[in-house]
Amino acid sequence: MSVLRPAALALALATALTAGGYAPIARAASAPAVDIPYxxxxxxxxxxxxxxxxxxxxxxxxxxxxxxxxxxxxxxxxxxxxxxxxxxxxxxxxxxxxxxxxxxxxxxxxxxxxxxxxxxxxxxxxxxxxxxxxxxxxxxxxxxxxxxxxxxxxxxxxxxxxxxxxxxxxxxxxxxxxxxxxxxxxxxxxxxxxxxxxxxxxxxxxxxxxxxxxxxxxxxxxxxxxxxxxxxxxxxxxxxxxxxxxxxxxxxxxxPKVDVAAHSADSRSEMTDQVPQSRIYRVWNVAEYGAPDLDRLQLLAQILGGAKSSRLDKRLVHQDKLVDNVSAGAYGSQLSSTFMITAAVKQGVEVAKVEAAIDEELKKLLAEGPTAEEVTRNRTAIEAGWIRGVERIGGFGGKADALAECAVFMGDPGCFRDSLKTLAEATPEALRTAGNAWLGAGKGSHTLVVNPGKRVALQEEPAATPTPFKTPKADTKYKTVASSVDRKGGVPMPASFPDLKFPQQQHATLSNGTKVVLAERHDIPVVQMSYEFRGGQAADPTAKPGMASFTMSLLDEGAGDLNALAFADRAQSLGANLGASAGLDSSSAYLSALKQNLEPSVTLFADMLRKPRFEQADIERVRGQWIAGIKQEKANPNGIIQRVLPGLVFGAGHPYAAPRTGSGTEASIAGLTRTDLQGWHAGALRPQDATLVVVGDTTLAEIVPVLEKNFGGWKASGNASAAAAIPQVAAQAKPRVFLIDQPGAVQANIVAAKTLPSSADPKTVQYDMANMIVGGDFTARLNMNLREDKHWSYGARSGAGGSLGQRLWSASAPVQIDKTGEAMAEIQRELADYASGKAPASKDEVEGMEKVLTLTLPGAYETASSVMSTIASNVLYSRPDDYVFQRTAEIEAMTPEQVNAAAKALDPAGLTWVVVGDLSKTEAPIRALNLGEVTIVDADGKPVAKK
Structure with missing residues (x-):
């Protein structure tokens, strides 16, 4: 349950902004037509x-x-x-x-x-x-x-x-x-x-x-x-x-009638917040949902600042190095839409200089219009985003959403076809004309700049007395029809459920030693793949946390003959999404390719993996963005917890002690050299030890030759990195409480954590079920207590991520600041009563959570990406192809006795508590709880002397 702000974009355009950007190829095939018949x-x-x-x-x-x-x-x-x-x-x-x-x-x-x-x-x-x-x-x-x-x-x-x-x-x-x-x-x-x-x-x-x-x-x-x-x-x-x-x-x-309320003059305002860098928001009111000009503005925004090699990115990120990131988008609503440019200003850079550069680039685009190549390339990316989006039938932005949005706002469930037609016919001149009509001379914008400083609470107006309202009479032109439904008989429940189906997996091995696992899915003309490598963040040297993630992030910053911008352009022209990242115990590189552009997309993917350029200029640019991202994490309560909690639970020097964001520290990232990155790449990305998971619209006979051509000759040049030894951490002897000050916070973010056995442990599924009862679902105990019963929180939950070593389990809840102590007492009580057997899991609770975990599976594997991530997880933990079925059978056979035995692992006696909030309001009530020794630490987890 949530507020969407601003109103959702049409599906065809909402999903497009995830696409990467790139330079022209000899002939860029446009995306195939994919429709939603209804x-x-x-x-x-x-x-x-x-x-x-x-x-x-x-x-x-x-x-x-x-x-x-x-x-x-x-x-x-x-x-x-x-x-x-x-x-x-x-x-x-x-x-x-x-x-x-x-x-x-x-x-x-x-x-x-x-x-x-x-x-x-x-x-x-x-x-x-x-x-x-x-x-x-x-x-x-x-x-x-x-x-x-x-x-x-x-x-x-x-x-x-x-x-x-x-x-x-x-x-x-x-x-x-x-x-x-x-x-x-x-x-x-x-x-x-x-x-x-x-x-x-x-x-x-x-x-x-x-x-x-x-x-x-x-x-x-x-x-x-x-x-x-x-x-x-x-x-x-x-x-x-x-x-x-x-x-x-x-x-x-x-x-209400359409009222764009376009401004006739530019205006500007500033405010302060507890943030690490200034951020610029420049906003225009533009054409309403359904207007063809909105579709044109969305394409224009993509060209201006919606892609990795957009004009604003080229100027502000790459050329002038004034911002850490910049974006542009047009967001449709019924009465008036929003065109917005957002820029995160580098520390030490004058905001006015960034504003002037944005203005220059916008005016140039409006004066000259985009190039034909820019239009074609960005249109392909948007169309590719549409194709990926229509894979899902429901949920946020699925096909049902697209049909409903069009039916409600336009009276035509197929209005998305009009948007796609407008995009297909868009010319540079049409985009220039639309841009000038809404963003040009006489069309004012407002610029809001948020600068670092003290957060000042926004003043609310007193509640007005509403005008007396008399409900209009029901419309008599509508009639009811008789129904045979017995409402008093209660909710009808199904007598049977569909069988779980998981795609059959086919196997092959490339000549470089890489194992290939294929699951065919022919619903949309897209092929996805993920190259899975051993070793991830846990393999970072103790003094260099973040090295794995930083290195992987640079793989798509230029490769082979293409520099960073040219690489982004080529990916965008192909309608391909690709990138790389490091997890806790593994690293992966992914590609999502349109079927019609599969071979050139795989070639680009191979260059990214085999021939990353690691240009010094790109390293420095990304380093600056990365360190700015760390500072942003340290300004966000959840980011702070992700950074601090692992080190407190596992202890300094442990492979799992680094920030779970994978971003490392400012000092470690600042110290990384090109040699470090090349060494990590050579030692960690070893094809002979890797598995390539492929899911989508292809066959083994079709895809293996393409993979062999591009990867068969790839041999790792470095020595194998030693597998990270994950030492066992002893349980905490007694609880500890760590407080982090967030002055002016209106909520406290509470987390209580401890370790559980590895994901490879034979009882892992039992621990997962024990967690479901207390915090693994909306209807679990913690959420029903803190949200639904006491309404102190928007949501409380618990869970443990997967890992080869001990798993980090945590229970968390953001709560209103004046209920911090009471909420912690409730979390403590819920865990203690459950783990001790005072409030054991009942038969009904266990059966209910068994249904949540098993009956959802036919719907859980609707998309290729969900299938791919499950197969990749099986690869990491050396699980068989039929593990999904084995796990389901284990859950269905689980008894309350097994669940309650596993629940003992959640005993709160050894919890590590971390609370981020306004210390002036949280410290006293927390100390009064006597949960354990209280220590005040900073956003790096270092003790702070009390003033």
Whole structure:
């Protein structure tokens, strides 16, 4: 459940910005056409239904969009749409309790709800046999909600939403969005206030207001239902009429008129925050969602600053070295859209100099227009992003989302086709014209600069008294149809579930010794691969943490005959995504290639791995960005925890003691030499010890010759790096507490950690199940306590990452600052009662979590990337091809006795606690708990003398 800010882009463009950039090839083939075929019907009560059939997995995406968002809130009731999104997860009249509960029992995946300025949506993927369950639940909260909303529920979810607001504001630069909304749109404009609303208005929300809001906006005639996946039109018509047909229509609500509110003059403002570097936000109000000019502006933004070799990147990052990163994008909304340029200014650089350079590059682009080559290259990247995006039927940005967005805002589920057509026909002159129409002379922008300094709380206006509102009468042109559904009989549950299917794996070996594992997936014309190497961050020399990650990050900064910018251009022209990274115990390089450009993409991938240039200028540029990133981590409470916690748990010098971000320290990165990087590359990336996992639209007969041609002659030039010995760490004898000061924080980030046995331990699955009970799921004990019961937190969870050595297990929760001590006491109590057997896992809890872990699997392997990551994990831990099935069988056979025996490992007696928050508000209550010795440390984990 979340707020989206700003409104989501259309799928065709949202996924494109992940693509890398690159220089022209002799002939760049454009991406193949990939469509989302659909059929529609409308119930007599006005519910619009869109159906898309995709039989690749036995799951159906259920996606309900209500055409109501924060734009529809009256003065004095800001945040209502988002608050109501939360309320609709708290049960309905015929299904009291948590909305998630029955979905956990049927293996739902990708379940959530979001609110933005223009709409509220709810979605889940369910096994085909459980479609009735999902439709019953969604229809019950659409037609039978009001009786389930009482003052207790309102107070509970109000508290959760307020902690979500605090969590957002507590992040570095977290106040920006409230400021920009109020600045870009005048008072009274529907976009003037933020989607999450003000604390004052949330506090003023009354039960009667909530019920009026529901009666006004949540009728079937203000909603769109999309069913995508293992479904057909006839089945959809029958089931939707059965479950939704008897829900009466509500009023027919007029939508606000389009009001772009474009500025006529430039303006500028500054603010301070506890951040390590200045950040520039330059914003324009531009054409609304659905306008062809918005599509053109999105392509123009990609050319200006949306790709690795964009104009702003070339000028500000590579040439003038003024910023650590820069980006540009156009983000569509119903009444007005946002064109935004963001730049992180290098420390020591004058902000004005960066602003002037941005202005120069923009004016040049508007005056001359982009080149034909820039248009073709960036269009290919966007089209490739679209193809990758339509692999998923549901979830954020999946096919169901794209269809619903078009149906709600344009009345046409296929409006994405118009956007793709506009992009296909875009010329340099068309982009220049659109750019000048919205960003040129007379079209003002606002520049907001956030500088390092003290964070000043934003002042909220008092809650206004809303204008009395009388709910309009229901629209009489809509009718209901009789339904045979027995609501009082409870939620219908499936009698059976689809069998788990995992692609058959085929094997080969290249002449260089690399083992190839292929899983065929022919749903979209894309082939993905990941070259898996032994050794990762844990193999870094003690004095050089971050070396593995830093080296891997430089592989795509120029290779073979291509410098960094030319390499990025070539990747973009091919529609290929590629890069490399280091994990804790392994390192990998990945490629996602369009099928039609597979061979040249693999050639580029091979150059990246075999012939990285490691140019000194690129090393210095990336080094500067890297160190700036470390400083950003140290300004973010979660980043601080990831940096400090491992060293406190494992101890200095241990291979797992370095920051879990993999970024190392400022000193270690500053000291790395080109020789260090070349040595690590030669010793760690050894093809004879590696496995290449391939998943996608290819066959073994087709792909092996391509791989052999590009990698067969690759021989490692260096000596094998010694495998990192992972020494065992003794359990802490007693608890310890470490406090890190974050002055002005409105939340405290709490984490409690200890070690669990290796992922290779025979009882790993039992430990995972023990964790599920306490914090591994939304319905687990910690979250139900701190979020749903006490509403002190937006979410509490626990879990352990995988590792060859001992795993780092942690329980975490961001909580409102005045509940820090009480929240820690609750975490301590929950763990102690569970581990000691005072509150053991019940049979129902174990069976419930078994379903969460097993029934979700048919939907969990919908995408090629999910299959690839599972195979790669099996490779790392030397697991058999059928491990997914073995693990499933083990979970299904697990008993409460086994789970409770494993839960003893979570005994809080040896916990390491880390709390990041305002010390003036957290220290006293924490010390009063007497959980253990209290030490104040800095963002590097070093003790701080108390003032």
């Amino acid at each position: 059929e529609t019907f409308t119930l007599p009560n006005g519910l619009r239904v869109v159906v898309h059939t995709d039989r690749k997995a036995p799951i159906v995406a259920v996606n309900v969009w209500y055409h109501v968002g924060s734009k529809d809130e009256p003065a004095g009731r800001t945040g209502f749409a988002h608050l109501f999104e939360h309320l609709m997860f708290n049960g309905s009249e015929n299904a009291p309790g948590e909305f998630f509960t029955p979905f956990k029992a049927i293996g739902a995946t990708n379940q959530n709800g979001t609110t933005n300025s223009d709409r509220t949506n709810y979605f889940e993927n369910v096994p085909t046999t459980a479609l009735d369950t999902a439709l019953w639940m969604e229809s019950d909260r659409m037609g039978h909600l009001l009786g389930a909303i009482d003052q207790k529920t309102l107070d509970e979810q109000r508290g959760v939403v307020q902690n979500e607001k605090r969590q957002g504001e507590n992040q570095p630069y977290g106040q920006v969005w409230d400021v920009l909304g109020a600045t870009m749109y005048p008072k009274g404009h529907p976009y003037h206030h933020s989607t999450i609303g003000s604390m004052n208005d949330l506090n003023a929300a009354a039960l009667a207001d909530v019920k009026t809001w529901f009666k006004t906006w949540y009728g079937p005639n203000n909603a769109v239902l999309v069913l995508a996946g293992d479904i057909d039109l006839a089945t959809a018509k029958d089931k939707v009429a059965k479950f939704f047909g008897d829900i009466p229509a509500g009023p027919s609500m007029a939508q």
